[in-house]
Structure formats: structure tokens, C-alpha cells
Amino acid sequence: MEPRVIDTAGVQALVDALLARGYTVVGPTVRSGAIVNAPITSVEQLPRGWGDDQEAGRYRLRGRGDDALFGFASGAQSAKPVFFPTEEVLWRGRRTPDGFTVEAEDLQDDRRDDQPGADAPYALLGVRSCDLAAIGIQDTVLTGRRPDAAYAARRAAAFVVAVTCSDPGGTCFCVSTGTGPRPGPGRGAPYDLALTELLEPGAHRFLVEVTSDRGAEVLGDIGSTSATAADLEAADGVADRAARRMGRELETDGLKELLYAAAESPVWDDVATRCLACANCTAVCPTCFCTDVEDVTDLTGSLAGRNRVWDSCFDADFSLLHGGRVRASTGSRYRQWMTHKLAAWIDQFGMSGCVGCGRCITWCPAAIDITHEAAVLRREAAEQEALP
Amino acid sequence: MVPRRFVVRSSRPDTRDTRTLELSPVDGGPLAFDAGQFTMLLAFGVGEVPISISGDPTAPDPLVHTIRAVGPVSRALAGASPGTVLGVRGPFGTGWSVGDGRGGDVVFVAGGIGLAPLRPAIREVCAARADYAHVAVLYGARTPDDLLYADDLQRWAGEHDVEVQVTVDHGQHAWRGRVGVVTELVARARFDGARTLGLVCGPEVMMRYSALALLDRGVRKDRVRLSMERNMQCGVGLCGHCQLREYFVCVDGPVLPYDALEPLISRAEL
Ligand SMILES: Cc1cc2nc3c(=O)[nH]c(=O)nc-3n(C[C@H](O)[C@H](O)[C@H](O)COP(=O)(O)OP(=O)(O)OC[C@H]3O[C@@H](n4cnc5c(N)ncnc54)[C@H](O)[C@@H]3O)c2cc1C
Ligand code: SF4
Ligand code: FES
Numbered sequence: 001m002e003p004r005v006i007d008t009a010g011v012q013a014l015v016d017a018l019l020a021r022g023y024t025v026v027g028p029t030v031r032s033g034a035i036v037n038a039p040i041t042s043v044e045q046l047p048r049g050w051g052d053d054q055e056a057g058r059y060r061l062r063g064r065g066d067d068a069l070f071g072f073a074s075g076a077q078s079a080k081p082v083f084f085p086t087e088e089v090l091w092r093g094r095r096t097p098d099g100f101t102v103e104a105e106d107l108q109d110d111r112r113d114d115q116p117g118a119d120a121p122y123a124l125l126g127v128r129s130c131d132l133a134a135i136g137i138q139d140t141v142l143t144g145r146r147p148d149a150a151y152a153a154r155r156a157a158a159f160v161v162a163v164t165c166s167d168p169g170g171t172c173f174c175v176s177t178g179t180g181p182r183p184g185p186g187r188g189a190p191y192d193l194a195l196t197e198l199l200e201p202g203a204h205r206f207l208v209e210v211t212s213d214r215g216a217e218v219l220g221d222i223g224s225t226s227a228t229a230a231d232l233e234a235a236d237g238v239a240d241r242a243a244r245r246m247g248r249e250l251e252t253d254g255l256k257e258l259l260y261a262a263a264e265s266p267v268w269d270d271v272a273t274r275c276l277a278c279a280n281c282t283a284v285c286p287t288c289f290c291t292d293v294e295d296v297t298d299l300t301g302s303l304a305g306r307n308r309v310w311d312s313c314f315d316a317d318f319s320l321l322h323g324g325r326v327r328a329s330t331g332s333r334y335r336q337w338m339t340h341k342l343a344a345w346i347d348q349f350g351m352s353g354c355v356g357c358g359r360c361i362t363w364c365p366a367a368i369d370i371t372h373e374a375a376v377l378r379r380e381a382a383e384q385e386a387l388p
Numbered sequence: 389m390v391p392r393r394f395v396v397r398s399s400r401p402d403t404r405d406t407r408t409l410e411l412s413p414v415d416g417g418p419l420a421f422d423a424g425q426f427t428m429l430l431a432f433g434v435g436e437v438p439i440s441i442s443g444d445p446t447a448p449d450p451l452v453h454t455i456r457a458v459g460p461v462s463r464a465l466a467g468a469s470p471g472t473v474l475g476v477r478g479p480f481g482t483g484w485s486v487g488d489g490r491g492g493d494v495v496f497v498a499g500g501i502g503l504a505p506l507r508p509a510i511r512e513v514c515a516a517r518a519d520y521a522h523v524a525v526l527y528g529a530r531t532p533d534d535l536l537y538a539d540d541l542q543r544w545a546g547e548h549d550v551e552v553q554v555t556v557d558h559g560q561h562a563w564r565g566r567v568g569v570v571t572e573l574v575a576r577a578r579f580d581g582a583r584t585l586g587l588v589c590g591p592e593v594m595m596r597y598s599a600l601a602l603l604d605r606g607v608r609k610d611r612v613r614l615s616m617e618r619n620m621q622c623g624v625g626l627c628g629h630c631q632l633r634e635y636f637v638c639v640d641g642p643v644l645p646y647d648a649l650e651p652l653i654s655r656a657e658l
Contacts, residue, residue: 090390095433098395098472098473099395100432100433100473100475102390102391102393146626263655264655289628290629291626291627292627292629293436293621295435304433306389306436308627311628313631318619319629320619321618322462326619326658328657329657332656332657335658336631336658339633340631340633343634344633344634
């Protein structure tokens with residue numbers, strides 16, 4: 001289907017059409033000084049006129065002085081918690097005199113009413129290109145080998161409205177990772193519609209690209225006009241300007257080999273003097289998937305079961321064995337995180353685990369910067385090679 | 389991620405902290421497995437941990453687990469009395485594929501509880517003994533009281549022409565056997581390295597030195613296999629805990645060839 005154009009009222013009509021189809025619409029909205037994803041019903045809830053300033057260890061909202069609805073970069077949360085909630089019931093059982101019984105599936109489902117995911121299906125509004133790539137990676141990780149059924153169900157039911165980044169943050173490097181700033185079909189997870197916001201004075205409008213039948217149907221419900229050559233050119237301009245304003249850069253060439261060879265680099269000890277092992281980076285990372293399994297018991301001790309919760313390789317007990325932790329030092333945990341993300345992931349899943357969203361840099365309380373540390377490793381390797 | 393229910397049929401003490409349980413499924417058929425695979429074994433309300441299957445792969449009913457009580461979950465499992473229902477997921481992971489050693493020598497090197505995951509493979513070899521040339525079981529334990537499967541060790545030596553060598557770290561009172569580390573047994577055993585498949589299971593340091601001792605005897609790196617131990621929460625490659633650089637030990641392992649492991653286990657805290 002040819003690209004179409006809608007205005008701000010059209011975005012509201014799009015939200016309405018998705019709500020009418022039974023979706024819970026999740027979109028960006030301003031809450032306590034940050035842009036976060038939340039269920040929305042109105043365009044008025046979008047961060048109109050807000051941008052952000054992001055640097056290592058720093059995030060601030062900034063008034064843009066215009067009417068942009070999507071004039072900001074990645075927020076603290078990606079789409080990850082929507083499809084992959086922080087906590088999920090694996091199963092419930094009952095204690096019996098000789099052991100336990102497992103509750104039937106339907107009984108287990110009843111208990112999921114207050115679970116994240118109970119208000120699915122979701123329509124995600126305003127998914128950035130880096131986050132689309134991240135959803136694609138999580139699809140591979142969580143459904144490629146051994147399918148996580150709950151994740152797969154939420155994903156299959158979801159409607160995705162992507163958006164082109166117009167104003168990348170100081171920690172963005174999606175151009176380096178080849179994941180942005182403009183959504184493209186075949187790059188990352190599939191999406192239904194992609195918006196590019198055109199902020200021309202007196203002509204605030206959105207180019208809408210349609211990439212699925214479902215997307216075409218929904219767009220058919222609302223009024224839109226066909227895109228002109230000028231619209232297409234303006235949208236290209238938005239993406240080109242964004243691509244030229246990346247805050248960070250990551251040289252990805254030979255990165256896997258570089259990290260594998262750097263296992264004993266002094267860099268890890270150096271990072272360890274700054275890293276608090278707080279696990280912020282893995283929590284905000286849109287691709288980190290590690291989980292722990294916890295036993296839960298109700299007060300009577302008769303109903304019990306197992307929940308899956310987000311975990312992090314920075315957690316001290318992540319690698320616990322009887323007799324000690326495999327990764328006792330902070331340096332070894334940072335090495336695991338960075339090596340997994342940028343190197344081992346490629347062997348495991350045929351793709352890097354980093355999408356260049358910059359969240360781990362922005363939300364690190366110690367301002368540790370993965371692109372900087374990668375550059376240091378590269379310099380160190382080059383120096384070693386230069387030695388006689 | 390939902391466990392099957394298995395009932396404990398019998399529980400036999402092996403040593404003061406280790407017991408062997410026989411389990412049968414409450415519903416459904418037995419758990420077919422390859423020697424070297426493990427299950428995630430659940431004590432309801434306490435927790436779930438990886439435990440290797442130590443029974444006979446040609447007779448998977450009952451499901452046999454040998455469990456050393458070292459912490460809350462293993463204590464609850466090892467202490468489960470007959471009639472108790474435990475949860476079982478699996479079997480998971482790669483096996484020893486001991487059949488690759490047919491026509492040549494097979495050397496099993498075990499440290500402590502590491503004999504349990506090797507036992508199914510030793511049985512497999514004994515059941516087709518004529519297919520193999522020299523077979524050795526080299527086993528090290530902390531003290532004579534910590535030796536597992538005394539009956540099996542005797543039977544393998546007496547009835548199946550297996551060279552069984554045992555050593556302990558600390559001999560006590562009546563011990564007339566060898567005192568020392570298991571790597572010394574590797575140096576001395578009567579196999580021909582050039583045609584040997586070496587299967588090693590025990591604490592990581594012990595496996596590293598045993599692998600080196602096997603290489604010293606001329607065994608090829610890709611013919612030495614170790615069973616790796618990492619924290620495991622899911623067993624199916626989803627939770628991330630068991631990662632060893634590019635490997636998910638629960639899926640790609642626990643049994644991995646030494647040529648793949650060499651660059652990894654020689655680095656601290658990887
Ligand atoms: C593939 C594999 C096969 C194993 N086979 C056997 C066997 O046949 N017999 C046997 O006695 N033991 C075996 N183990 C070791 C056994 O899993 C641990 O002893 C057990 O997990 C300890 O848990 P715990 O709660 O009793 O002890 P704690 O030391 O209190 O452990 C606390 C928590 O840490 C985690 N944890 C601790 N140690 C391990 C570990 N080694 N592996 C994974 N998670 C761990 C568990 O989540 C556990 O709940 C095996 C381990 C692996 C990885
Ligand atoms: S970086 Fe750490 S928390 Fe993230 S997926 Fe890898 S091991 Fe898990
Ligand atoms: S045990 Fe969960 S990924 Fe291996």
C-alpha cells in the first residue's frame with residue numbers, strides 16, 4: 001500500500017481505531033520527569049512539545065517549544081516489559097501430604113488476572129527503530145529455540161506502530177549498530193505502521209507507511225490522504241538529519257574477536273573501580289533476557305508454585321554454585337555483560353545483542369559508557385599489535 | 389517449565405551426605421535419557437536444582453538420581469523418603485556419547501560426586517564391553533568414607549574387565565588404597581592415549597588438571613569431554629544463568645569437548 005498522510009487528529013483517530021479493535025494502546029507519556037510507556041487513550045497524553053537531553057549518567061526532559069509528539073529519544077523503558085514482564089507465573093501447585101499437585105492450566109490462568117499481560121492484546125504506539133530491532137532480537141532469543149509460550153502469545157497478538165527518530169539523544173548510536181534511526185521493513189521485528197513526524201509550520205503531519213494487512217485495515221478505518229513527493233522527501237530529510245546527529249559511535253567491525261581476545265584486559269579492573277554492579281544497565285537494556293525462578297508460597301503454605309522474575313548478570317548470586325560464585329568480582333560481571341551483549345550473542349543467536357539505544361549509558365549512575373570502553377579495548381589491542 | 393510428578397520408590401545411603409533415589413512417574417511413561425543428561429529436580433516449596441541422571445539408560449524406569457546434600461534444596465531432595473512426590477523436568481543437555489569411543493580405549497576420570505553423571509556411560513560400555521578395547525575408571529574422593537558405588541566399582545572390575553583405580557585425598561584408619569590426586573592415576577593407567585576417548589566429571593579444577601593429564605598421555609583435545617557445572621534455573625536456554633561465554637551449558641552442555649572449553653576454563657571467573 002502507498003504511503004499516506006495523517007495529521008494530529010489522525011493520530012487520535014488511529015488510537016481510537018486501535019481501542020475499538022480491543023487493543024490496549026501503550027504509548028509514550030510524561031511521568032515524574034521522564035518519558036515512560038503507559039496505556040493511553042488520547043493524543044493529549046503523548047509528550048507534546050517535550051524532548052530530552054541525555055548524556056552518560058544523565059537524563060533531563062527539555063521543552064522543545066514546538067508541538068512535536070515524538071520529538072524525544074529512547075526513554076528508560078523499551079517495549080521489553082510489555083511482552084516480557086518483570087514477573088511471570090510459571091505454574092501453581094498445591095501441597096499434598098506426600099508432595100504436591102500441579103494446578104490445571106485453566107485454574108492457573110484464573111490467577112493471572114492481576115498479572116502483567118492480562119490486558120493484552122497490546123498496540124504499541126511510537127516504537128523507535130532501535131526498539132524494533134530489540135523486539136526482533138527478543139523474538140529470536142525467546143521463541144527461536146525453546147519458545148516461551150506466554151511471550152509468543154503476547155507478541156503474536158500485538159499491533160506495532162513504529163516511529164522515525166527525529167531528535168536522537170546524546171547517547172544514541174543506532175547508526176553504528178545498523179538499527180536506525182528509521183524503521184525499515186525486514187530490519188528488526190515486523191511492524192504494522194510506521195510514522196514519520198513532519199513538523200512544518202502550519203503543516204504538522206505524519207507520513208504513514210503501511211507494512212501489513214492489519215495495518216492497512218486499521219488505516220482504512222480513519223481518514224488519510226495520499227502522500228505527495230514532497231511528503232516523502234520531507235520524511236527522508238527527517239531521517240537523514242537524525243542519522244547525522246548520533247551522540248555516540250561504536251565501531252562494530254571485528255568486535256566479537258576483539259572482546260574474546262580481551263578477556264584478561266586491565267580494562268575490566270578499571271571499570272570495576274567505577275561500576276556499582278547496580279544492574280540498571282541490564283534492567284533498561286531492551287534485549288537483556290536473564291531471569292531467575294523463585295518459589296512462591298501463600299500464607300498457609302498450601303498453595304505454592306514458581307514465578308519467573310527478571311535477573312541480571314550483575315547480581316552477586318547470578319553465578320552461584322555450591323562452593324562459591326563463578327563471577328565473584330565486579331570486573332568479571334561487567335566483562336560478562338559487555339562480552340555477552342557485543343560478542344557471545346553473535347555466536348548464540350547470529351546477531352549482536354546491542355541495538356544502539358544508549359539506555360545503558362544514560363541510566364548508569366556511574367556514567368560508564370559501553371562505546372567508550374569498547375574504544376579503549378580497541379586502542380589497547382592496537383597498541384599491543386604495534387609492539388615489536 | 390511445568391514439572392512432571394515422580395514418586396520416590398526407594399532411597400539408599402551412599403555416604404554420610406549422599407543418597408541415591410529411585411523415582412517412578414506418577415503419570416505417563418519413563419524418562420528416556422542419554423548418559424550424561426540431567427534433570428531439574430524440584431522439592432516443592434523449597435526449590436529446583438540440576439541433578440544428573442545416574443541410572444541405566446537402557447532401563448530408564450526407575451529414574452535414578454544420586455544427590456549430595458550441600459544446601460537447602462539438595463538436602464530436601466536427598467532427604468526425600470519413599471512415597472514423597474518430587475518434580476522432574478527434563479532430561480536436558482548433551483550426553484557423553486561414549487559410543488564414539490567404540491573400537492578404542494575409554495578412560496573415565498571422576499572426582500567426588502562426579503562419578504554419578506559418569507555411571508550411566510560406564511554401564512553403557514559394560515553392556516557392550518566387547519566393542520571397546522581397554523576401559524579404565526579413575527576415581528578420586530576426599531576420604532574412603534566418601535567413595536560412591538563400592539558395589540559397582542567391584543563389579544566393573546571383576547565382571548567387565550575394567551581397570552578401576554581409586555585414590556583419596558586423605559586416607560584414614562584402615563585405608564590400604566592409594567592416597568593422592570586423581571591426575572596421578574591418569575599418568576599411570578594402562579591406556580593408549582592415541583586411541584582413547586576421555587570422559588571427565590568432577591570439580592572444575594580437577595577436570596582442568598585431568599584434561600591436561602590426558603593430553604599428556606597423547607589423547608586428542610577433541611577426544612576429551614568434560615561435564616561443566618554452572619548455576620541453572622531453567623535448563624532450556626532461557627534464563628541465561630548457565631552461560632559460559634557463547635555456550636548455554638544447559639543446552640550446549642553440560643558435556644562439552646575440551647578443545648572448545650580450553651580457552652574458556654583457563655580464564656578466571658568467565
Ligand atoms: C549439570 C549438573 C549436574 C549436576 N549433577 C549433580 C548430581 O548428580 N548430584 C549432585 O549431588 N549434584 C549435582 N549437581 C550440583 C547440584 O545442582 C548442586 O549441588 C545444587 O544445585 C546445590 O543446591 P542447594 O540449594 O542444595 O545448595 P546451595 O549451595 O545452597 O545453593 C543455593 C542455590 O544456588 C544454586 N546452585 C548452587 N549450586 C549449584 C550448582 N552446582 N549448579 C546449579 N545451581 C546451583 C541453586 O539455584 C541453589 O538453589 C549438578 C549440577 C549441574 C549443573
Ligand atoms: S548481558 Fe547479562 S543480564 Fe543481559 S542477557 Fe547477557 S547475561 Fe543476561
Ligand atoms: S539454565 Fe537457564 S539458560 Fe541454561
